[in-house]
Amino acid sequence: MSQEHGGRRRNEKGRERNRSGNRSFSSAAPAARKRKADPARLVAFEVLRAVSADDAYANLVLPTRLRRHQLDARDAGFATELTYGALRGQGLYDAVLSRCVDRPLKRLDAPVLDALRLGAHQLLAMRVPNHAALDETVALTRAEIGAGASGLVNAVLRKVSARSLEEWTRELTESVTDETARAAIAHSHPEWIVRALRQGLAAHGRGVDEIEALLAADNAPPVVNLVALPGLGDVEEVLARGGAAGTLAPDSVLYDGGDPSRIEAVAAGTVRVQDAGSQLVARALAAVPLVGEDSRWLDLCAGPGGKAALLGALAAQRGARLEANEVAPHRSALVENALAAVPGQAWDVVTGDGRRYGREDAKFDRIMLDAPCSGLGALRRRPESRWRKAPGDIPELTELQTDLFDAAVAALRPGGVLAYVTCSPHPAETTAVVLDALSRHPKLKALDAEAALDAVALEPTGSGASVPGRRGEPVPGARTAQLWPHVHATDAMFMAIFTLEP
Structure with a gap:
């Protein structure tokens, strides 16, 4: 039996039957x-x-x-x-x-x-x-x-097949005069993302002429990054199976030997798949010197749990306890799974809207705010996301980032340390959020995030940009940090670090 469907003939399985006169x-x-x-x-x-x-x-x-x-x-x-x-x-x-x-x-x-x-x-x-x-x-x-x-x-x-990729690209772009539109076609990015990345390069102290290299890096298949959880994991098994020691983050390995879940340590959760940029921002927060108590840590938006696992392992070594918060039960379950290999006395997973911390009395010594963002820094790992996002997503996200930032400041004890992190270099999600937060919170002081990153990195990152004051002049000792796929072979992670003055 066959059936007519939309002008085409289909068999009982719904497959088309070619009965037209133009057959190839x-x-x-x-x-x-x-x-x-x-x-x-x-x-x-x-x-x-x-x-x-x-x-x-x-x-x-x-x-x-x-x-x-x-x-x-x-x-x-x-x-x-x-x-x-x-x-x-x-x-x-x-x-x-x-x-x-x-x-x-x-x-x-x-x-x-x-x-x-x-x-x-x-x-x-x-x-x-x-x-x-x-x-x-x-x-x-x-x-x-x-x-x-x-x-x-x-x-x-x-x-x-009649033309090569280079020939097709030349044909598609030869009549395009706009530089952004030409780059968008040649590097297969939406135009608005090309513009946003150009703005990000400028905002974070790099030349906009790097845009071609950045877009090309977005399209390069990333090597799997792994990290051994401090005090729990060992990279030797991965190295023995052909992995190469990471050059940027401690206890990290680059692995291109297939499915990493087949490695025993990865299956056990003591070695985890995690981008080196994510590893560095978590280690940087944990390493910033503190005066006074250092026992209560908070990961405000912890899902899916990669940074929480690394922070939890570091907290276990220091006798601290991490509270990992997620907004939805299914995401909390992901965080619990990520933390399963870490001693239970070092962590707790809770579920709820992170903005509630601004209304509670609990105070924390270290806070990670890895805020929900556009994810423009991870396009190489999530290739379909570039076609799903739209410029209109940004205002809604920055409003949420602002609310979460205010909650994090309210939950930070005087003298404590707060890291604001996004996987995006978009200025609206990075520098603008930082400057707005500093203007709203007079006792909030920006620290040198580049120095914090470099203190835990295996080599200098060159990732810093100054934080401008109210009159536009650089604030002494205050710098943000921005990693890049084409420079550091990481996701484009942004980090700013703050302390709260008494």
């Missing part, structure tokens, strides 16, 4: 055409479908699909590169595809567009022969979408 075929003869999808490409297709249809996060879906299809290390690596590459390059690939399709891309069925993106990435940016990229993508389409769609995919990808 892959390079293989009919008898030789593959009818089954290659498992690695199928995994990538399933992840892209989950991302586009369900707003899923690729880094959460991909591991489950890899395990479900039982891919070996080589195929898992291929599937990972294909998935993340297609997501990072989506803007550029869609611009290419729009030149090769006879209708607006929004009129294509979403699964077909995902298959085309996978094919485009193989043809333009992977070491896959053109015939293999074509035949395998057509086979994937035939198996997962239908024969009718496979003809379209074959015809479009043949047009894509």
Whole structure:
């Protein structure tokens, strides 16, 4: 049985049957055409479908699909590169595809567009022969979408394969006069994000001419960073399995040997996957000298728990106790899981709106405010996020950041230390929040965050920028710190550190 659907014929499984007069075929003869999808490409297709249809996060879906299809290390690596590459390059690939399709891309069925993106990435940016990229993508389409769609995919990808990535990029940008628009196309970023990153470079003391290097770093597959929890973990097992000692953060390892969860120490939670930038800001907060009591620590927005685990391990070594707060029970559960390897007497997980700390009497010696933010500093690790965000998200986030900051100041004891951290270099989420907070809280004093980072880093970061006073002059001894993917090979972590004067 077959059924008519939207002008196309589909069989009982909902797959298209090609009965039109304009039929296209892959390079293989009919008898030789593959009818089954290659498992690695199928995994990538399933992840892209989950991302586009369900707003899923690729880094959460991909591991489950890899395990479900039982891919070996080589195929898992291929599937990972294909998935993340297609997501990072989506803007550029869609611009290419729009030149090769006879209708607006929004009129294509979403699964077909995902298959085309996978094919485009193989043809333009992977070491896959053109015939293999074509035949395998057509086979994937035939198996997962239908024969009718496979003809379209074959015809479009043949047009894509007629030029190299460099040739396509040149054709797409040759008539574009606006520098930001040209960079957005060439580096596959939304224009508003390119502008925001340029502003971030300027606001944090770097040249805007670094924008090309920053955008390129956003598109480079990041190496997995791991950290051994102080007093609990050991990096030797990771080093023995081909890892390389990190050059920026203590007890860190760079690992590209496949799924790190297969490493015993990682499975046990004593060695954790965590970006080196996140490691440094947590260590920096814990290392700032204090006068007086140093027993009560607070992680105000602790989920999913990476910084909390590192702070908890450091607190355990010092006889302190960490209170890790999260707003929702499911995120609190993630934090508890992250802290499971840390001695229980060193931490407690609580659930509630972090703004309530401004209304309570509890005072803390050290506070980590890793505030909810746009995440523009982690685009290389969350490639789909660049296509989901919008400029209108920023005002709502900065309002929340401001409220949480006020709560953190209210919960800080005089002489205590507060770290304000975001995974974003956007000035509205970094320097503007800092300056507003200093103007609202006369007893709040900004410290030298760059010096705090460098005190725990294995090499100088060169990450600092001065904090301007009310008249624009630099405040003596007050500096913020901003890490960058193209400079430090970390996420673009921002940190400012404060103390509260009596």
